[in-house]
Amino acid sequence: MRISDLSRESGVPIPTVKFYLREGLLPPGQRTARNQATYDERHLRRLHLVRTLAEVGGLSLESIRRVLNALARPDWPLHEVLAVAHTALRRDETSSDPSLPAARLEIDTWIARRGWNLAPGTPAADDVAETLVALRRLGWDAGPEIFDRYAEHADAIAEAEIAYVAETNDPESAVEATVIGTVLFGRALASLRLLAQEHHSRKRFGP
Amino acid sequence: MRISDLSRESGVPIPTVKFYLREGLLPPGQRTARNQATYDERHLRRLHLVRTLAEVGGLSLESIRRVLNALARPDWPLHEVLAVAHTALRRDETSSDPSLPAARLEIDTWIARRGWNLAPGTPAADDVAETLVALRRLGWDAGPEIFDRYAEHADAIAEAEIAYVAETNDPESAVEATVIGTVLFGRALASLRLLAQEHHSRKRFGP
DNA sequence: TGCTAGTGGGTAGTGGCACTATCCGCAATA
DNA sequence: TATTGCGGATAGTGCCACTACCCACTAGCA
Structure with a gap:
């Protein structure tokens, strides 16, 4: 070829x-x-x-490079690969809003209350904190509990996803499935939420 | 000022x-x-x-312009605003994979089976179809049912979201809340999924 | 053997996007 | 009155993801 x-x-x-x-x-x-x-x-x-x-995933070539590095290490324990993939998927900019550290602490407390056991400093938690700050800046009087319902569903989804890759025996496939699944099903979930919104909106307000 | x-x-x-x-x-x-x-x-x-x-939302200025146009029409029925917001949020490129139309049909059938009532040609359904095509190209032997679990949760989330905006009386606030919520909670949901993945991964494989 | 389409490798150029810089004549304020 | 700031316009910047072009060389066919 x-x-x-x-x-x-x-x-x-x-x-x-x-x-x-x-x-x-x-x-x-x-x-x-x-x-x-x-x-x-x-x-x-x-x-x-x-x-x-x-x-489909909308990743920058730089992010893709980082993800591929994770793929190059199929001997790694799976949760290491997941961590690398998650870090790679984050967009690199960091909003330096002064109220972000405080929001991050609130989110950490809320995460602990949920019983989620996470590595300290997980990047995705920063994203949640950033979203909270953004909501407040736009005038929403919101605490972390506003995410409760989302966290509930995210937990159920993630549990099934992790159970799925745990079934896979070949470590190389498991790693690749993790990366692909994280990106592609993430996109699918977002689109399905929009579809479901449209359905319920029609049901309630539609013609 | x-x-x-x-x-x-x-x-x-x-x-x-x-x-x-x-x-x-x-x-x-x-x-x-x-x-x-x-x-x-x-x-x-x-x-x-x-x-x-x-x-936070990662939208292009062009998308933002379109979203703002929706905000300029607080007299519109809410499901119109939602449709405009969803269209605005889509990234504009269309992958012209030859197997996409067939996948789109599969997705339409699957949507009908789910009982979702959607406008024909909803853009978000294209995104789902595109994801299905991408999965297959990467060697996954997948049908639309692979999204069942995600659709289940997306449905529950969306139902609560639509119920929430339906409670709001001021139409202008409702429109703005719709746009902000669609973007910001979308981002939050994605991040929370990653957090939950990490939690379950640690629980199962962790130290 | 000769011919041509194709190859790997390198450097340079392109187009789009989201700003950023500079200049101008005029207004506000100390 | 002197300085600072303003609005509007035009032009330039930096980054990203390609895309074009050129070269010496090779494969495959006549």
Whole structure:
């Protein structure tokens, strides 16, 4: 399989494939001559993965690079991989709102009350704190309890998801399923929420 | 309130405020002279909203513009506003995968089986179909039922959300709450899922 | 053997997005 | 009166994700 086959099978233009190779998002092919190399199914699969994470998941190439590093370590314990994937998925900017540390403490207390056992400093908790700060800035008189219902459902969803990957025996598949699942089902959940909103909105207010 | 006050109160640099004014994301102030104008609380609030949708919600300025158009029509029936908000929130690219129409049909059938009553051609359903296509391209042998559990929870969440805005009497607040809630609680739900994943992963595999 | 399409590798250029800088004549304020 | 700030306009910046072009070289066919 040469670069043109890779391009045709995946629908990704050749210059872009070359770009991914340069950027290290795609490992180099097997060299057969000074200016020739062959690629295999794994390259094609990786190319699909990169494109899917970028287009469906909306990740930056930098985030994708970090996620792929997690994939390169299938020997890691699964919860390490999950942590790396979660960190990789975070967008990098940090809003430096002065009231964020206080909100973060509130969220930490609330998390503890929920009985969730998390590594201290988990990045996703910052996102929740940031959302709380944003709500207040927009005039909502909200405490962390406003997220209770969401947390309830998130817990049920996550429990099933973790149970699912725990069933998988092959560690490499488990790692990949974790990364793909985190991104793709995250997107699916968001879309399904919108669909459900539309359904209930129609039921209540619709024609 | 002059432009410098607006900037100081919001933390947004003056050139950026000017930029938002030019782009129509912020309505012009009350002119008091050829080169003077005053702004009020509503401008500050709008500025906060634009920044929050951009930074926390990750929306493009183009999406924000569309969302703001929905806000400009508080007389609309709420399910219209919701539809506009949902359309505005979609990222604009359309993956032209050849197997997407078929997947879309599968999703439509599945939606009907669920008993969800939706406008035909709802954009969010395309996103679900796209996710299904992506999963298959990555080797998952999946049908729409793979989303069953997510749909279950999304339904419960959305029902509570719609019930909440239905309680609000002031139509203007209801519209704004709808837009803010759709974006911010969407983000919160995603983060909470990651937190819950970490909790359950630790419980099962952790130290 | 000769010919041409294709290849890997490198450098440079492109387009879009979200700002950011600078300049101008005028207004406000000390 | 002098300085600071304002609004409006035009132009420039930095980043990101490609995309174009060029080169010497190779594969595959005539």
